[in-house]
Amino acid sequence: MSVFYQKFERHSHGEGLKGQSTHYCAGCGHGLAHKYLADAIEELGVQDNTVLVSPVGCSVFAYYYFDTGNTQAAHGRAAAVALGHKMANPEAIVISYQGDGDLASIGLAETVAAAQLGAPITVIFINNAIYGMTGGQMAPTSLMGQSTATSPSGRNRFNGEPMKMAELIASLDGPVYVERVALFTPAGRKKAARAIKKAVRIQKEGRGYAFVEVLAECPTHLKMTPDKAEEWVKEHMLPIFPLGVKKDVEVEPWFKLPAPSFEAETFTRTVEASTQAQARFCKGFPAHLNPHDISMKLAGAGGDGAQTAAMLVAVAAINEGFDGTHIPSYGPESRGGTSYADVHVARDEVLNPASPTPDILIAFNAPSLAKFGLTVKKGGFIIYDSSVARDVKPGDPSITVVGVPFTEIAAGLGKLVVKNIVALGALQAATNLFPTETFIAAIREALKEKAKLIPLNEQAFQAGMDAAKEFLAAKQK
Amino acid sequence: MPSVEEKPKPFLVPEYCKGCGRCVNVCTKGCIAFADEINPLTGIVPIVLDLEKCTGCGLCIDACPEPYGLRAMEQGETYELQDPARLFGVRPDAAPAPVDIPARKVPLPKTQPLIIKGNYAAAVGALLAGCRHFYGYPITPSTEGAELMAKLLPKLNGVFLQAVSEVATVNHMYGTGGAGIGSLTFTSGPGFSLMLEGISYMVGSEVPGVFVNVMRGGPGLGNIAPEQSDVKLACRGLGHGHSHCITLMPSTPQEMLDYAILAFELSFKYRNPVVLLADGYLGQMTGKVQLPDYMVKPGIPGWAVYGDQGHRGNLISSIHLQETDLEKFNAHLEAKYQSMKVEARAESYLTEDAEVLLVACNTPARAAKGAVKSLRDQGIQAGLFRPITMWPFPVRQLEALLPRIRRIVVVEANAGGQIMDELRLNMSQAGVEKLPPLTYVRRFGGMLPQQTEIVDHVNSILGK
Ligand code: SF4
Ligand code: SF4
Ligand code: SF4
Numbered sequence: 020m021s022v023f024y025q026k027f028e029r030h031s032h033g034e035g036l037k038g039q040s041t042h043y044c045a046g047c048g049h050g051l052a053h054k055y056l057a058d059a060i061e062e063l064g065v066q067d068n069t070v071l072v073s074p075v076g077c078s079v080f081a082y083y084y085f086d087t088g089n090t091q092a093a094h095g096r097a098a099a100v101a102l103g104h105k106m107a108n109p110e111a112i113v114i115s116y117q118g119d120g121d122l123a124s125i126g127l128a129e130t131v132a133a134a135q136l137g138a139p140i141t142v143i144f145i146n147n148a149i150y151g152m153t154g155g156q157m158a159p160t161s162l163m164g165q166s167t168a169t170s171p172s173g174r175n176r177f178n179g180e181p182m183k184m185a186e187l188i189a190s191l192d193g194p195v196y197v198e199r200v201a202l203f204t205p206a207g208r209k210k211a212a213r214a215i216k217k218a219v220r221i222q223k224e225g226r227g228y229a230f231v232e233v234l235a236e237c238p239t240h241l242k243m244t245p246d247k248a249e250e251w252v253k254e255h256m257l258p259i260f261p262l263g264v265k266k267d268v269e270v271e272p273w274f275k276l277p278a279p280s281f282e283a284e285t286f287t288r289t290v291e292a293s294t295q296a297q298a299r300f301c302k303g304f305p306a307h308l309n310p311h312d313i314s315m316k317l318a319g320a321g322g323d324g325a326q327t328a329a330m331l332v333a334v335a336a337i338n339e340g341f342d343g344t345h346i347p348s349y350g351p352e353s354r355g356g357t358s359y360a361d362v363h364v365a366r367d368e369v370l371n372p373a374s375p376t377p378d379i380l381i382a383f384n385a386p387s388l389a390k391f392g393l394t395v396k397k398g399g400f401i402i403y404d405s406s407v408a409r410d411v412k413p414g415d416p417s418i419t420v421v422g423v424p425f426t427e428i429a430a431g432l433g434k435l436v437v438k439n440i441v442a443l444g445a446l447q448a449a450t451n452l453f454p455t456e457t458f459i460a461a462i463r464e465a466l467k468e469k470a471k472l473i474p475l476n477e478q479a480f481q482a483g484m485d486a487a488k489e490f491l492a493a494k495q496k
Numbered sequence: 497m498p499s500v501e502e503k504p505k506p507f508l509v510p511e512y513c514k515g516c517g518r519c520v521n522v523c524t525k526g527c528i529a530f531a532d533e534i535n536p537l538t539g540i541v542p543i544v545l546d547l548e549k550c551t552g553c554g555l556c557i558d559a560c561p562e563p564y565g566l567r568a569m570e571q572g573e574t575y576e577l578q579d580p581a582r583l584f585g586v587r588p589d590a591a592p593a594p595v596d597i598p599a600r601k602v603p604l605p606k607t608q609p610l611i612i613k614g615n616y617a618a619a620v621g622a623l624l625a626g627c628r629h630f631y632g633y634p635i636t637p638s639t640e641g642a643e644l645m646a647k648l649l650p651k652l653n654g655v656f657l658q659a660v661s662e663v664a665t666v667n668h669m670y671g672t673g674g675a676g677i678g679s680l681t682f683t684s685g686p687g688f689s690l691m692l693e694g695i696s697y698m699v700g701s702e703v704p705g706v707f708v709n710v711m712r713g714g715p716g717l718g719n720i721a722p723e724q725s726d727v728k729l730a731c732r733g734l735g736h737g738h739s740h741c742i743t744l745m746p747s748t749p750q751e752m753l754d755y756a757i758l759a760f761e762l763s764f765k766y767r768n769p770v771v772l773l774a775d776g777y778l779g780q781m782t783g784k785v786q787l788p789d790y791m792v793k794p795g796i797p798g799w800a801v802y803g804d805q806g807h808r809g810n811l812i813s814s815i816h817l818q819e820t821d822l823e824k825f826n827a828h829l830e831a832k833y834q835s836m837k838v839e840a841r842a843e844s845y846l847t848e849d850a851e852v853l854l855v856a857c858n859t860p861a862r863a864a865k866g867a868v869k870s871l872r873d874q875g876i877q878a879g880l881f882r883p884i885t886m887w888p889f890p891v892r893q894l895e896a897l898l899p900r901i902r903r904i905v906v907v908e909a910n911a912g913g914q915i916m917d918e919l920r921l922n923m924s925q926a927g928v929e930k931l932p933p934l935t936y937v938r939r940f941g942g943m944l945p946q947q948t949e950i951v952d953h954v955n956s957i958l959g960k
Contacts, residue, residue, distance in 0.1 A: 023563040029811070031818075036538060039512050039564040045540070046516030050561025057563070067805035070675070073813075082811055084563060086591060088801035090674045091813035093697045096667035099659070103671020103679070104803060106629055106655045111675070111803020129667065132660035205522050205555045212558070238516075245516040277653040279628035281793035283604050289651045290620050292607035292787055330782065334611050337784045343611070345782040371866030371947050372781055372859075 022057040022066050022086055029083040042080055046245025048235020049078050051202050052145055052215070056114070057085065059216035063223055065112045070104045072097045074126075076118035077151035077237075095126025098133035101140045109276040112222055114141045120150050123159040123182045130188075134230065137193030139222040139274045142230045143215060144184060147237040148256060155240035160184070162255055167240075181259060185232040189265035195227035197266040201234040201257070203249035210262075225272040234260055297338040300456040304341060304366040308450060312365040314374040317442075318391055319383025319404075321358045324439030327465075328381070329360030331443060335453055335461040336364040344372040359387070364452070379450060381442050383425065384408065402445050402487070404438070421449040423486040429479060437479035444483020449491065455484070503552030506545060507569035510535055512562055513542035519556035519566055525549040528556055595806030596798035599626065599764075601790040609786045615641040615682065615779040617749040618708050618772060619648070621756025622680040626792035627706070628654030629679035631668040633661055633687060636720040637776035638710035641682035662687040666694025666705075673703035673769075674812035676800025678760050680705075684712045684776075685726055695769055696735025699829070700814025702799075704763035706756065707741075708772045710779040711858075713942045721942025722776035724858060727914035730771045731887040738826050740833050743771045743887040745857040749783040755884070757788070764797065766836060773886065775909065777859040777944060833888075842890035843882040846872065847897050850879025852954055853932075855894075856907035857883055857915060860945050864907045867950035878954060886915070889922035903957060904934045907950055911940040 026038040043049045060069050069087035073079055075094035082089035088111070092100040101115040115133075122130050122144050133140065149167055150156040156169040159182040164173040174181075189197040196218060200211035211233060218229035234256050236248035243251060280286070287294065305313065315332065317325040329345045336343030341364055348359035361374035380395050382388040382403040393414040395401055403411055405422030413420050423445040429438035440462065447458055459477060466473050506519075510531070520528045520543060531544045560566035610620065619641045622630075630645040642658075649656040659665040665681050672679040683691065688709045698705055711726045713719040730743040742762050744755040752774060759770040796802050801810045816822035846868055847853065856864040861882045871878035881897060883890050906916040916936055923931060937953045939945045 036511055039509075040514065040562055043514075043561065045514035046518055047561060050563070050565075051559075054561065054563060067808050068803050070801055070803045072671075079815070082813060086808070088803050088808055089811045089813070090671065090801050091701070091811070091815055092670070093667065093693060096663070096670075096694070099664040099667035100671040100674070102657070103631070103668040103673070104675050104801070105671075106657060106668070107672040107675030107677040107679075108803040113803065128660050129664050132664060205558065208558050245518055246521060249518075276655065279654050280652045281602050281626065281791060283602055283791065285652065286623070286791055287605060287607055287787075289648050290610065290623065290787075292610055294605050294607050297608060330611075333782055337609060337611050342784055346777065347780055369783070369862075370869055371862045372783070373863065373944075373946065375946055375948060 022061045023084050024086045027083045030080070041084065043077065044239045046236060046238045046248060047077070048147060048202050048233065048237070049145060051208065051211070052143060052233050052235065053081065053084060055212040055215045056116070056143060058212060059219045060087065062216060063219055065219065065223055068110055069112045069114060072101045072104070072113065072115045074117040074121040075152070076121045078116055078118055078145065079152065081116050095121050095124070096129055097121065098126065098140070098142060099129040102133055102136065102138060105138055105140050106276070109274065112141070112219065114143065114219065116143045117145070118151065119144070119146045119148065119158040119160040123184050131191065134188050134228055135191045135193040137195070137228045139225055139227050141218045141222045142228070143218070144230065144232045145235045146184065146232055146260065147235040148181070149237050149240045151237050151240060160260075162259055183260060185230065185260070185265045188230045193228050194230055194266055195268050195270045196221050196229040198264045199232040199234065199260060199262050201252060201262055202236065203253050207262070225274040226270045227274070232260070234262070298460060299339050300454040300460070301339045305364070305452050306366075308452060309378050311367070312363055312369060313379065313452070314377045315362040315364075315379040315381070316359065316374045316377040316391055317362065317381045318357070318359045318387035323358060323383040324436060325358045325360050325381070325383060328439035328443050329362045331458070331461050331465060332362050332364065332452075334464070335457045338461060339453060339457055341365060342367060342369045344369045346372050357386070379446070381446060382408070383438070383442070400450055402442065402449055404442070419449065421445060421487050421490055423483060423490060425483070428482045428486060432475060432479055432482065434475060437476055440476050440479040441483035444480040445487040448484040448487035503554070504568035504570070505547050505550045505552050506556050506566045508543070508545060508566050509564065510542040511537050512564040513540065514562055514565070515540040515542055516561065517543070518559045518561065519543060522555040522559045525551060591809030592805060594798040594810055595796070597795035599795040600793050602793050604787060604789055604791055606789065607787050609784045611782060612749060612785055613640065613780055613782045614749045614752045614774060615710065616644050617752035617785045618682070618756040618774070619644045620785070621753035622706065622760065623648065623652065624753070624788060624791050625678065625757045625760030626794035627678045627680045627760060628652060629672050629677060630654070630656045630681065631659050631665045631672075631679060632681045632683065633659050633665055635684045635687045637712055637722070637779050638682040638684045638708065640779065641708060641710070645680070662690035663694065666691040666698070669705040670694055670698055670701070670703055673698060673705040674701065674800070675802045676796045676807070678704055678706065678763065678794060680708065682708045682710065684710050685714045686717065688726055688729060692729070692733065692735040694735075695741070696737050696739045697814055698769045699734065699739040699741065700737060701812045702767035703769070703812060704767055705769045706759045706763055706772065707769060708756070708774060710774045710776055712776050713940070719942050720776065722778075722859065722944055723909050723940055723942065724773070724775055724860070725910040725914065725940070726773060727886055727910070727918060730773055731918055738829055740887060741769045741771045742766070742836055742839055742885060743773055744884060745773045745886050746884070747778065747858050747861045747882065749781060749785050752778065753785050760792070762839060766832060767799070768832070773858070775858045781859070837888045839885060840888045840890040840893065841884040842893040843884060844893065844897065845880040845882065847879035847881060849877050849900070850897070851877045851900060851902045852879070852958070853897060853901045853904050854878060854880045854907055854950065855883070855904060855915065855919060856880065857886065860907045860909055863945055863947045864950055866947040867954070870947065870951050871954055876954065876958065886918055889918055891922050891926040891928070894919070894923065895926070895928050898928070898932070901932050904932050905950070905954060905957070906934060906936045907945045908936070909939055909944050911938065913938065
């Protein structure tokens with residue numbers, strides 16, 4: 020009895036008799052289920068750890084009575100809320116107490132998902148075949164032919180058959196214990212009390228999810244005296260909702276969550292934050308390309324590696340102490356197998372990370388050249404794959420155009436995927452954006468998990484550089 | 497062997513009897529019958545006990561639904577209504593006073609900046625803020641945040657739970673937050689809509705939690721490209737009732753991290769959810785992100801329903817049945833919202849001598865910053881005012897700039913001008929009625945306002 024508050028302060032501020040009596044109607048099954056639950060909590064010695072989740076329905080005020088931690092949930096969400104509590108404190112004994120509208124109608128998805136998840140929570144389901152709180156409307160568990168406020172001439176085919184929750188829950192893999200009990204005989208009440216206690220004990224032992232469906236009386240909305248309501252449950256509900264254990268599997272205690280880690284070293288390792296300073300090779304900001312903020316676009320087809328190359332440039336910039344950004348193209352232009360990346364390298368801060376008018380365009384195919392060639396700023400650079408596009412003319416004579424056969428070179432090295440690294444080599448030679456060492460360091464860093472690919476990538480970079488130098492030398496002649 | 501006489505017989509304070517009769521039928525000894533008259537205190541006909549033949553079988557006690565109805569008789573009990581504390585003895589195990597376990601800071605070594613995308617940065621920020629619980633339902637363009645949490649949380653002994661829906665997500669957060677533990681979700685417009693009921697419950701129960709909404713194009717399914725069309729929801733539509741949350745609008749990956757940390761701090765400071773509004777473009781943008789020199793190790797607040805002895809007496813609930821109680825609670829909420837106004841933050845860029853003021857948030861603010869730069873190169877005194885909190889709106893910060901401003905241009909990525917609405921409404925509520933002429937640059941449907949469009953617009957309104 021100690022698990023009930025001495026005085027129900029939350030029931031109308033505990034005034035008068037309300038301090039000691041429930042808000043339930045005379046003969047309501049909720050009171051009995053409360054008592055058995057309170058006994059179970061007491062006998063198992065879990066009062067301090069218990070968190071009771073009250074639903075929406077007649078038992079919305081369960082928190083008036085139980086001297087435990089209490090949370091009141093939105094309609095149908097008690098099981099989801101219970102899981103939130105259990106994950107926050109795996110030691111807590113979390114009990115989701117719900118009626119039929121809450122559990123079997125509006126909260127069906129949460130009910131089934133929590134059951135299938137199987138984490139140890141205890142669900143007490145009060146099935147009285149009617150909506151109590153809202154005034155006697157049809158419940159998901161109302162019987163065929165049962166007349167209610169919203170099925171005045173009896174539940175019929177158009178309303179569907181009543182939900183048999185214990186059977187449904189027992190059919191899932193998650194739960195370890197499912198039983199349906201009733202309250203209308205002394206023997207049945209003893210069983211109900213035992214089932215509720217077992218469902219709490221299974222949680223206490225970390226064995227899993229337990230569900231007890233209690234066939235209960237709602238004399239008020241059945242419009243019957245309490246003893247007639249007991250008879251009604253026996254005569255009409257029992258054939259549809261047969262009592263008994265629906266599932267009871269032996270499971271070793273399994274539920275344990277380790278205490279969350281707040282250890283500095285574990286954290287920095289987990290987020291891969293390095294405490295080692297990056298080597299720097301730049302003498303200063305490459306202001307010859309733009310005094311403050313160099314904007315670039317890398318454009319190709321998916322698989323050309325434009326995004327990876329773009330990332331490498333941004334990483335190289337940041338390693339050198341500048342600001343760098345990379346943004347994969349977004350919106351309609353990113354559809355249809357194309358892959359565009361905008362990159363910025365700024366002395367202090369990248370203002371606008373988009374590159375509508377880039378200083379440098381790296382084009383991996385002809386459509387990209389066609390689309391972006393004319394957006395390149397005066398005095399800028401176009402570096403393109405001359406294996407797939409030829410005789411590219413700049414939109415403005417001040418633009419330097421460099422053709423390097425990315426694809427052919429990469430094929431020659433035996434790995435087509437390195438053509439983006441060939442392109443980076445060409446970028447270095449054509450623009451002198453960063454020293455070679457900066458790029459090489461960024462490539463090594465990116466490949467540190469696949470170290471055996473480093474020589475090939477360095478070769479590709481060198482080949483791109485050589486080809487660009489050759490192209491520029493030939494053009495000068 | 498105990499004799500039957502030793503078993504306790506039932507006892508009833510008649511005032512606690514509801515007269516349901518459940519006990520009457522179970523007594524085979526005929527000890528229980530309804531009284532002859534109504535009890536004047538309850539207006540109910542209670543039962544009366546005649547225990548001469550009683551065997552103490554206890555069946556009647558098991559059948560009584562009332563906690564303080566039929567009980568086993570103890571020595572010296574009488575039938576008079578009296579204080580149960582005296583009647584049943586003072587309980588030795590009444591809940592102790594709630595315990596407040598404070599959060600503390602764990603120093604971190606100096607590290608090189610991370611180079612990560614905005615969505616990742618917000619996730620790492622949450623981890624730094626001490627968040628070890630993530631709930632979410634995958635939705636583009638926010639999924640990378642969830643994916644990173646799924647990868648990292650197990651390494652930090654945290655909990656990653658993919659919920660059955662956004663409705664379940666927000667209710668997992670309600671449970672975890674109610675336990676006094678911070679949790680995070682990533683979502684986008686349609687998912688955010690589904691969470692609103694739960695956010696209203698969190699506000700009404702004063703439960704913390706952080707929602708990162710990486711906004712995409714709407715309404716309906718819309719598309720997955722960036723928009724800023726949930727400003728209205730975050731500032732004016734957080735479910736039913738008088739609900740508001742601090743709403744932060746970062747514009748760089750660094751800010752995604754910084755404001756995720758701030759969001760957790762504010763969420764606990766005010767016992768209220770916090771919304772971080774990003775856009776799809778910012779979520780995808782990679783940049784330099786410096787970690788702070790500390791990480792938060794959260795405590796357990798005194799008000800939490802943690803599930804331990806120190807917090808047993810607590811209740812998380814948004815119910816205030818009596819009108820006067822709910823009125824009082826809403827007044828408390830309103831006072832809390834007012835007190836949040838000190839959290840209003842904004843960045844002003846080149847505003848000291850500005851005459852044309854661009855107002856923008858998130859990624860459009862970066863295009864606007866670029867536009868300020870190129871307008872200045874043309875000799876136009878442009879500046880940028882970037883609200884970092886959209887709710888509370890940085891009214892005072894904007895007001896301070898107004899005397900010199902001749903034009904305000906709101907740059908945003910939604911069709912109706914949700915940021916402009918916030919600006920007008922907040923300034924008007926604060927009594928600032930006179931604003932310079934407002935015009936706007938808007939793109940939407942997944943298109944973002946571009947730097948060149950902003951520059952052209954400013955030139956056109958200046959007649960250049
Ligand atoms: S309406 Fe029905 S379920 Fe609700 S308290 Fe009354 S009897 Fe119980
Ligand atoms: S304890 Fe048994 S015998 Fe005594 S009044 Fe109750 S039901 Fe009857
Ligand atoms: S069961 Fe309890 S409430 Fe019902 S009549 Fe008997 S004593 Fe009264």
